[in-house]
Amino acid sequence: MENIIVVFPKIEDGKGIKTLLTRNGFHVDVVCSTGAFALEHAHSLSGGVVISGYKLPDMLYAELDDSLPPQFDLLLLASQRILEQCPDTIMSISMPVKTVDFVNTLHMMFEAQYRRRKKQRSQPMVRNLEERKLIDNAKAVLMERNHMTEEEAHRYIQKCAMDSGSKLVESAQMVLSLYI
Numbered sequence: 378m379e380n381i382i383v384v385f386p387k388i389e390d391g392k393g394i395k396t397l398l399t400r401n402g403f404h405v406d407v408v409c410s411t412g413a414f415a416l417e418h419a420h421s422l423s424g425g426v427v428i429s430g431y432k433l434p435d436m437l438y439a440e441l442d443d444s445l446p447p448q449f450d451l452l453l454l455a456s457q458r459i460l461e462q463c464p465d466t467i468m469s470i471s472m473p474v475k476t477v478d479f480v481n482t483l484h485m486m487f488e489a490q491y492r493r494r495k496k497q498r499s500q501p502m503v504r505n506l507e508e509r510k511l512i513d514n515a516k517a518v519l520m521e522r523n524h525m526t527e528e529e530a531h532r533y534i535q536k537c538a539m540d541s542g543s544k545l546v547e548s549a550q551m552v553l554s555l556y557i
Contacts, residue, residue, distance in 0.1 A: 379487050380425025383408045384415040384441070386433055394428060394454070394474075401480045412436040416444050424448030424494075426486050431455040442467060450486050508546045515549035518556045 381398065383405055385391040391408040398405050406425070407418050412433045419427060427449055429438050436444075442451040453460070453469040460469050468486060470479055504512070512534065519530035538548040 379404065380422045381405045381483075382415050382418050382422075382425065382427045383429075384410065384412060384427060384433060385430040386410055390430070397474075397476060397479070398483075401476065403480075403483065410434065412441040412444070415441065419445055419449050422449075424490060426450050426452055426483060426490075428452045428454060431459050438463075438467070448490070450490065452482065452486065504546070511546055511553070512549045515552040518553060522556060 381403055383391045383394050383398075385394070385408075388408065388410045391410065395405040395408050406422065407415075409415050409418070410433070412429075412435050415427055415429070419425075424446075425448075427441065427445060429441055429451060431438050431453065433441065438451065438453050438455075445451060451467060453463065453467050454472055454474060455463070455469065457471040460471055463469060468482065470482055512531075515534055516527055516530035519525050519533060520527060523530075525533065534545060534548050534552060537543075537551065538545045541548065541551075543551075
């Protein structure tokens with residue numbers, strides 16, 4: 378989801394950024410003037426970008442960046458003099474903002490987030506010992522009662538999970554509750 382939080386010490390500056398983004402097809406979730414308020418909203422959303430000024434009334438951009446949930450990225454808007462002192466790990470644009478650079482940077486940040494989420498989803502799920510035992514027990518019950526091979530039992534549990542839209546562990550629990 379392309380959530381955007383704009384946080385500037387002067388709310389008028391934040392509203393100006395919101396207007397610029399809205400004209401270019403972005404939806405801004407909230408405009409605020411403190412880091413605490415921005416963090417509160419960031420923790421209620423599933424991910425996105427926080428666009429911030431250098432110095433907020435309650436914290437600097439670095440503190441805000443350190444406190445953001447991992448699914449959020451920070452885009453710092455500041456003067457070139459201030460940006461020269463900032464670490465390279467912070468995505469930044471110098472003020473005054475060039476609309477094309479600003480819009481392209483946001484598109485790039487959202488694309489990078491999309492790729493990270495896609496990569497995380499493609500990683501195999503790591504199951505704890507209890508979940509593995511539960512799945513193994515369900516397979517053992519299916520193998521004994523229905524004369525299935527281990528592979529057939531596993532595929533059966535997988536198919537039940539896909540058909541019901543549930544997780545593999547939940548389908549294994551269902552199998553065990555039906556047979557035991």
